[in-house]
Amino acid sequence: MTQQTWTREDHRPVVLAGGSQFVQDQVARACAAAGVTPHFAADLAQALPLEPTVLLLGADQAAGGLPTLREVVVVGSADDETRAWAAAAHMASSRVVILPQGAGWLAEHLGRRLNPTASGAVVGFLGAAGGAGVSTFAFWCARHAAGQGTTTLLVDGHPLGGGLDLALGIEERPGVRWSDLRDLRGTLRAEQLAGALPADGRLAVLSHAAHPEGAGQPSGHGMDAAGAVLDAARGAFDLSIVDLGSAGSAAIQALVPLCDQLVLLVPSRPRSAFAVTRILEAYSSLPTTVVLRGPVLDGLDAWLVADLAGCPGPLPYLPFVRGSSVAEANGRMLDFPLPRRARKLVGSVVAGLERAG
Numbered sequence: 001m002t003q004q005t006w007t008r009e010d011h012r013p014v015v016l017a018g019g020s021q022f023v024q025d026q027v028a029r030a031c032a033a034a035g036v037t038p039h040f041a042a043d044l045a046q047a048l049p050l051e052p053t054v055l056l057l058g059a060d061q062a063a064g065g066l067p068t069l070r071e072v073v074v075v076g077s078a079d080d081e082t083r084a085w086a087a088a089a090h091m092a093s094s095r096v097v098i099l100p101q102g103a104g105w106l107a108e109h110l111g112r113r114l115n116p117t118a119s120g121a122v123v124g125f126l127g128a129a130g131g132a133g134v135s136t137f138a139f140w141c142a143r144h145a146a147g148q149g150t151t152t153l154l155v156d157g158h159p160l161g162g163g164l165d166l167a168l169g170i171e172e173r174p175g176v177r178w179s180d181l182r183d184l185r186g187t188l189r190a191e192q193l194a195g196a197l198p199a200d201g202r203l204a205v206l207s208h209a210a211h212p213e214g215a216g217q218p219s220g221h222g223m224d225a226a227g228a229v230l231d232a233a234r235g236a237f238d239l240s241i242v243d244l245g246s247a248g249s250a251a252i253q254a255l256v257p258l259c260d261q262l263v264l265l266v267p268s269r270p271r272s273a274f275a276v277t278r279i280l281e282a283y284s285s286l287p288t289t290v291v292l293r294g295p296v297l298d299g300l301d302a303w304l305v306a307d308l309a310g311c312p313g314p315l316p317y318l319p320f321v322r323g324s325s326v327a328e329a330n331g332r333m334l335d336f337p338l339p340r341r342a343r344k345l346v347g348s349v350v351a352g353l354e355r356a357g
Contacts (some may be wrong), residue, residue, distance in 0.1 A: 125262075143203060153236070247279050
């Protein structure tokens with residue numbers, strides 16, 4: 001699939017729906033600092049047809065009918081702060097900015113978001129079904145990118161998955177995990193994030209901890225800070241790979257809108273193959289690379305699944321790799337060698353991500 005481009009004459013990169021005159025003035029100043037002209041809409045109904053790249057939502061606006069796969073920043077004044085946080089709580093893909101204190105962050109964020117060539121790419125890896133092996137595949141691609149000299153972050157998107165660092169064998173290495181970020185508010189500096197994470201060479205990892213403190217508390221997993229974390233990751237790393245798990249998981253609703261593109265791993269199974277079209281429709285706003293995972297069953301080869309998905313065939317094919325599940329279970333993924341065919345596929349997928357980024 002190709003990168004989506006805008007051709008509509010009425011498209012606006014930044015649209016503010018609602019908001020007081022004070023908020024509008026502050027947004028205008030932040031946009032001027034970012035080198036973009038905002039458009040002001042009276043309400044959400046008028047804002048959405050403008051197809052904004054970034055939708056700013058006044059704290060006075062109800063979010064009913066808002067598409068979930070859209071980046072939203074709720075903006076308000078100090079008087080609106082309680083209402084702004086309440087509005088954001090109902091939207092998985094939202095951030096909150098209180099003005100004028102947050103005007104500098106908003107200007108910086110808009111500048112990075114609207115000029116993606118100046119920042120690192122964020123790529124989500126998604127499985128078409130549970131057990132697709134997407135965590136292992138995401139790691140292989142991250143390890144390959146890092147081995148090629150690309151500063152790379154691997155992000156664990158499974159709050160209930162037990163911790164990706166266990167599979168890598170780095171659970172004892174010091175560094176920040178998601179649960180350490182649960183009290184994060186506002187911005188996170190790129191250099192602060194990069195220096196805090198456990199790493200192996202050019203590969204850094206942000207994992208959930210196996211037994212995080214406060215895991216039983218609301219938001220104890222720390223992923224409420226995902227927006228700020230991935231903003232910082234864009235400045236700290238050339239490439240951030242987010243392990244989203246399987247399609248339909250609750251966690252991905254907050255993470256997908258923060259990604260620039262997706263890689264969809266499809267097991268060669270009937271239900272997975274027929275689900276591809278629906279998944280691509282659900283995430284149609286993002287360019288997506290579809291990869292078929294072996295072994296091939298029931299004649300569902302790289303040509304047939306491509307036809308079912310409406311993609312040019314044949315699909316990139318990841319062969320079954322013997323011993324990979326044992327290496328993951330034993331925490332030996334970092335040192336697990338890939339056979340030539342799998343290594344070639346991983347290299348081609350990473351090269352495609354780097355070209356798109």
